[in-house]
């Protein structure tokens with residue numbers, strides 16, 4: 223008879239969750255737990271809070287749905303606020319558990335936490351966060367190709383996307399261990415205000431993620447034109463908007479992949495259908511780069527050996543963050559981020575380039591601000607993209623400086639976006 227803790231992290235779903243499935247199949251009883259890490263809730267970096275109310279609200283909604291879904295298969299969810307290194311061992315002891323299962327993650331803080339927890343209690347970390355499984359990559363993590371194209375070609379040729387795993391149908395858990403998911407107010411946060419200009423009214427949870435997938439592929443067949451529309455700026459339909467659900471693990475990249483394959487079989491196969499998978503491979507690239515480089519991802523000089531940029535003072539950072547640079551396209555994007563927790567990929571590239579290459583402000587402040595504000599914040603994608611634009615990632619082609627005037631002309635020629643978010 224073994225009871226184990228299942229520690230949910232960025233995998234807030236039951237379908238295609240290999241870690242949770244393994245915990246259920248390999249043990250008699252499972253206690254599903256989520257720890258709201260107090261260091262995200264209440265700590266700052268560069269004076270910037272780590273988690274803002276958009277992401278927190280999405281996370282709490284995702285937990286509420288996870289709890290309901292767990293109840294439907296005979297279990298429940300215990301939500302704690304605190305330090306996972308204290309909370310998880312305490313639950314482990316209280317229920318006389320045999321071990322702890324969880325999803326393996328990639329970024330430095332997350333892997334450090336895994337190692338530390340493993341010293342306190344026996345843990346099993348299961349891979350489930352990427353399109354390609356770490357174990358079946360055609361290279362060792364330390365040899366992850368530094369250039370995206372090399373990475374993509376290697377995985378496309380020599381790795382396979384594994385099938386989606388079904389949710390467990392029944393879970394045995396101790397009686398009455400679950401509790402309420404806290405509200406934002408209870409945690410000292412304000413509930414975010416919905417701005418009608420938002421690209422979507424994002425709602426957290428597994429069913430919401432699957433609903434979005436269904437809408438984008440099957441209901442509207444927007445996937446057919448993804449490659450042409452993905453650089454848009456206004457409205458819900460220009461790109462998939464899967465990122466918040468992917469970042470919290472409400473859906474998995476494999477679920478998307480196999481739906482795209484089905485779409486290609488039954489509806490259409492074209493460069494757009496391929497391009498969505500291509501973008502998911504970008505996501506994988508940043509995940510494996512984060513695992514490869516650990517703490518270097520967070521250094522000012524990034525993963526390079528010496529500083530490449532002459533940084534200026536940070537004293538005008540607040541102008542960038544507050545959408546007051548006097549560069550209308552940058553300001554409009556920052557206004558959107560501040561009011562909705564979301565910004566298009568085009569916008570992210572432009573504002574990051576502006577902070578780094580025009581204002582010469584330490585990129586880490588920009589990344590920290592994105593970490594706080596983005597509803598879809600993911601450490602590997604966020605820090606990896608910032609490094610890439612600063613030219614201090616592992617791509618040898620140097621930084622990506624975007625010409626703002628040309629970008630505005632190309633993507634907002636009529637000025638509709640700037641007007642919307644002025």
Ligand SMILES: Cc1cc2nc3c(=O)[nH]c(=O)nc-3n(C[C@H](O)[C@H](O)[C@H](O)COP(=O)(O)OP(=O)(O)OC[C@H]3O[C@@H](n4cnc5c(N)ncnc54)[C@H](O)[C@@H]3O)c2cc1C
Nearest residue numbers: 461462463464465501505567570571598599600603604607
């Ligand atoms: C400075 C900067 C910071 C970023 N921070 C984040 C972040 O914290 N979290 C995050 O999920 N994405 C981040 N991105 C990547 C990208 O901007 C978002 O994934 C995308 O805008 C989300 O919208 P979508 O789901 O409609 O994307 P789509 O265009 O529909 O793409 C589908 C999926 O592919 C993945 N993807 C697409 N582009 C990228 C990319 N450049 N890097 C990694 N994955 C990608 C995402 O998972 C996305 O949901 C960042 C990009 C930049 C330039």
